[in-house]
Amino acid sequence: MEWTISIKGKNELGDVCRREVRIDKSDERLRDGDIGLSISDGKRIMATLQSAVVNLEAETYALFRRVCPDCHTFRPVKDYTTRRIRTVFGTVEVRNPRWMLCRDCHPGMDAAFAPLKEICPDRATPELMELTARLGSLIPYRQAASVLAEFLPVEPTETHATVRKRTIKVGERLDDQITKESWCARTQMDEQHQLEMQLPGDRRKEFVVSIDTAHVRSADANSARNFEVVVARCGRGGRGDAGGRYFTTSNTGQHAIRDRAVHALRRAGYCGFGDVAVISDGAEILKRLPRAMPKPTTHIIDWFRIAMKIQPMQQIADHMVRSHSGLTGALPSIDKDIRAVKWRLWHGRVDRAIRDLVRLVAEFKTWQEEGAFAAVRLHNLGAQLVTYIRSNCGAIINYGKRYRAGLRVATTLAESAVNSLVAKRMVKKQQMRWSQHGAHMLMQVRTADMNGELRDRLRARFRLPEPQAPSLFKPKPPLLRAA
Ligand SMILES: [Zn+2]
Numbered sequence: 001m002e003w004t005i006s007i008k009g010k011n012e013l014g015d016v017c018r019r020e021v022r023i024d025k026s027d028e029r030l031r032d033g034d035i036g037l038s039i040s041d042g043k044r045i046m047a048t049l050q051s052a053v054v055n056l057e058a059e060t061y062a063l064f065r066r067v068c069p070d071c072h073t074f075r076p077v078k079d080y081t082t083r084r085i086r087t088v089f090g091t092v093e094v095r096n097p098r099w100m101l102c103r104d105c106h107p108g109m110d111a112a113f114a115p116l117k118e119i120c121p122d123r124a125t126p127e128l129m130e131l132t133a134r135l136g137s138l139i140p141y142r143q144a145a146s147v148l149a150e151f152l153p154v155e156p157t158e159t160h161a162t163v164r165k166r167t168i169k170v171g172e173r174l175d176d177q178i179t180k181e182s183w184c185a186r187t188q189m190d191e192q193h194q195l196e197m198q199l200p201g202d203r204r205k206e207f208v209v210s211i212d213t214a215h216v217r218s219a220d221a222n223s224a225r226n227f228e229v230v231v232a233r234c235g236r237g238g239r240g241d242a243g244g245r246y247f248t249t250s251n252t253g254q255h256a257i258r259d260r261a262v263h264a265l266r267r268a269g270y271c272g273f274g275d276v277a278v279i280s281d282g283a284e285i286l287k288r289l290p291r292a293m294p295k296p297t298t299h300i301i302d303w304f305r306i307a308m309k310i311q312p313m314q315q316i317a318d319h320m321v322r323s324h325s326g327l328t329g330a331l332p333s334i335d336k337d338i339r340a341v342k343w344r345l346w347h348g349r350v351d352r353a354i355r356d357l358v359r360l361v362a363e364f365k366t367w368q369e370e371g372a373f374a375a376v377r378l379h380n381l382g383a384q385l386v387t388y389i390r391s392n393c394g395a396i397i398n399y400g401k402r403y404r405a406g407l408r409v410a411t412t413l414a415e416s417a418v419n420s421l422v423a424k425r426m427v428k429k430q431q432m433r434w435s436q437h438g439a440h441m442l443m444q445v446r447t448a449d450m451n452g453e454l455r456d457r458l459r460a461r462f463r464l465p466e467p468q469a470p471s472l473f474k475p476k477p478p479l480l481r482a483a
Contacts, residue, residue, distance in 0.1 A: 001024075001026075001027065002023070002025070003024075003025065004020055004021070004022050004023075005020065005021050005022075005023070006021075007019050007020075007048075007052050007053075009052060009053060011060040012060070013060070015059075017056040018052075019048055019049065019051070019052035021044065021045055021048040023044070023045070039151060043151075043152065043153035044153070046089040046153060047089055049089070050090055050092060051092045054094060055092065055094055058083075058085070058095070058116055059095065061115060061119055062095075062096075062097050062099075062115045065118070066099050066115075068104075070105040071102060073104070075099040075102050076099070076100040076103065077097060077099065077100070078099065078112035079098055080095055080096065082094065082095060083114075083120075083123070085116075085120050085123060085124070086124040086125070086158075087124075087127070087128055088125070088127055088128050088131060088152055089152065089153060090153040090155075091155050096116050098113065098114045099113060099115065100112045122169075124166070126458045126459050129166055129169070129458060130458050132162070132163050132170075133166055133167045133169075133170035133171070133445045133454075134445065134449055135163070136163045136164065136166065136445070137167055137425065137443075137445040138425070138446070140425075141160035141161075141167070144160070145158065145159050145160045145162065145163045148163070168437075168438060168441045168442070170445050171440070171442055171444040172441055172444075173461075174445060174448050175440070175444045177457055177460070178247075178263060178444070179259075182259040182263040185266045186259055186262060188266075188272070206236070206274070206275040206276070206277055207236050207265050207269075207270050207274065207276045208234070208235065208237070208244075208276075208277045208278075208407075209232055209233075209261050209264075209276065209277070209279070209293075210233050210243070210279050210408065210411045210413040210414035211231070211232040211261075211286055211414050212231055212411055212415055213228045213230055213252075213283050213285065213286065214228070214229050214231060214418045214422045214423060214426075214427050215227070215427065216250075216422070216426045216434050216439050217432065217433045218433060218435075218436070219434055219435050223436075227436050229248060229250045229422060229426075230249050230250075230252055230260075230285070231246070231247075231414060231417045231418045231421050231422055232247050232248070232261065232264070233246055233247075233413045233414055233417050234261060234268055235268045236269060236270075238407045238408055239403075239406055239408050239409075243413040243417075244268045244413075245264045245267050245451050246264070246450045246451055247260045247261065247264045248421055248422070248443040248446070249440065249443075251440070254291075257285075257289050257292075258289060261278075261289070262293070262294065272294060273294075275297075276293055276294065276296070276298070277298045277299075277300055278290045278293065278297060278298070279301075279408060279409075279411045279414070280300075280301070280302065280414075281301070281302050281305045282301050282391070282392045282395065290395075299395040300396075300397050300402075301392045302409075303410050304410045304412070306345055306388075307342070309381070309384065309385045309388060310342045310345075310385065312377075313338050313381045314338050314339065314342070316374055316378055317335040317338045317378070318335050320334060320335075320374055321334065330367060331367075334360075337360055341353050341356050341357055344356065345389070345396060345399075347398055347399070347400045348396060348397050348399065348400075350393045353389065354386060354393070357386050357389070358386060360382055361379060361383055364382055365379055421447060421450065422443060425442065425446070426439060
């Protein structure tokens, strides 16, 4: 069987373009179960059609840009070269004219411009850039390259290096946008701060920044083995509500984190006033953030970090009481004592919790010297807990009250964000090493994708008002003559 597909295009000037693609389908194949068009047929069809469409579009655009907007005559030709435009359906080579500026309207100026550069600055379409970057941010660059080649008529020269380059380029573009927007958000915030009276805390208006860090193995032999990246989710709403926007950065300076957080909060509806809660695990680089944030900002230690430190002590104590072993003679209510510490911490009674803990730790120490194994474990765990609580005592709040009010008490959001944004690609593959720049840019792509704005952000720069952009639907006099 023989199939012929023809495509016919007509532009606003009546230029017609025709292209045909023929596909032979031998009946032999049917016996192998190969019915219908295959991926490789599809690649060939799409590549042929794409080449026709791109050629006519590029030619038409260049022709419109040849008209001088001032005197409506054709601009002189400087030269013709070719330009390769990479699209999801293959690379198309098009004629790339360069027009001189009009001699009558710009006397003495000897400048030329390439109109195709305006619509295709990357030599790859935004769709191809987006697709490559999205895949590159999700799976290893090598795999991304082979997935693309599997389904699309891309050139064999487009390897993992191409994927990496595009992903980082897209990341840089996104990073640049966010940095500019963050800067604007900060200036607006400073102005607003002087204008707005501080509103009394309305709990329903609370914004939450759930923030966490992850360690990525460094490829740079001259720096530390690991570097830290910050991952967060920012939004309004309590437990059970949607988590809000993501942000990520490998710049762990408090102002850099603050700017990203404020930017994400503004996008989530924050206007510079109202309560903000920063929930973190107490990591050093995050501790200073709440003070840099607009007021009123509360810093809260993730309740589960505290609970997780108490849990092993509780288990040992419960076991001891059940089996009447170890210290139960000396500390018959050890299980209840530890539960009481947890209860006090849950209700934000830090001083009493510390006092009780210190007393318990001292007792464990006595029994540790007697050689009771459980006491050694309890002493170590208890001492660690005291240190943790002391160094975070300002951020331990009345969790019970917050919980009953339906507000968040844990960074589960940030932890799941770490998983979806960083861990799969950068942390769990321990043999992989990253440059801080590469990791940061990749995270920007992934974040924009998770925030559902990757496409919009990549096309935004094409939407800038361009004064000389021609209207394709109102042919100017010389074009009407040409038609
Ligand atoms: Zn002119």
